[in-house]
Amino acid sequence: MNNGSQEMKKDYLDIVLAVLKEAKAPVSIHALYSRAQELYSAGKISQMFSTAEDGTYYPVWLALKNKEDLPFVQVSQRPITIALKEYALNAKSSTPAYGRIETHHERLLHPLLAHFAYTKWGAHTKTIYHEKALKGTKGKNSWLYPDMVGASLPTKTLSPPCANL
Known part of the structure; x- marks a missing residue:
């Protein structure tokens, strides 16, 4: 535990890891629910998130914020995307164009x-x-x-x- 906060639950972490292993690429934390739903419907995972779709990203965001020791890392900031550590090096070197937002006044x-x-x-x-x-x-x-x-x-x-x- 870090900073007195709760660590991510194991069943929740297992679902996130299954989504990341299947994707083999960075995944937005906001897309975790839909990706997990696809895997659950296809029978590739045996359990589904117990939280509502719009709150699924929060435990991941909180774990990243609290710098918990996780098997995945944050790849980009906006949108927040995560990847397994073995895929993170390739993902960081090839940052997608949508991750860079230029603003002009x-x-x-x-x-x-x-x-x-x-x-x-x-x-x-x-x-x-x-x-x-x-x-x-x-x-x-x-x-x-x-x-x-x-x-x-x-x-x-x-x-x-x-x-x-």
């Missing part, structure tokens, strides 16, 4: 959009930064994203005024 895309709007349509654009509004209740006066406006002046397509009027 909308504000960083405004110069690119402004350039595109000007070169394609001759539109002049302006970014309006209004993340903090002066009116409104506290916590509800924040804008998540800046706005952008544009105007195009079609002076090239206008014909000269008629002098005969």
Whole structure:
């Protein structure tokens, strides 16, 4: 036991190990129940989790958090995936693309959009930064994203005024 917490129950650990052995690859802790259900329906394991589907991952997460001595290791953080130790080295070297999430702020895309709007349509654009509004209740006066406006002046397509009027 670690930090006074309970270790993962043996029957629960046996089901997790059966799922990992069958997969021979990393498995998301949120997919443990469905994978175990498939094995149980196929008769490959003799017991099923006693907890509800949405709570199946919690004992695994808690064991990883408490750094218990387990026959499997955590391979990635988001989503949390686990693998047997013999498969973990291969899994860590070939981290799947979905494990890396790049985030871009909308504000960083405004110069690119402004350039595109000007070169394609001759539109002049302006970014309006209004993340903090002066009116409104506290916590509800924040804008998540800046706005952008544009105007195009079609002076090239206008014909000269008629002098005969």
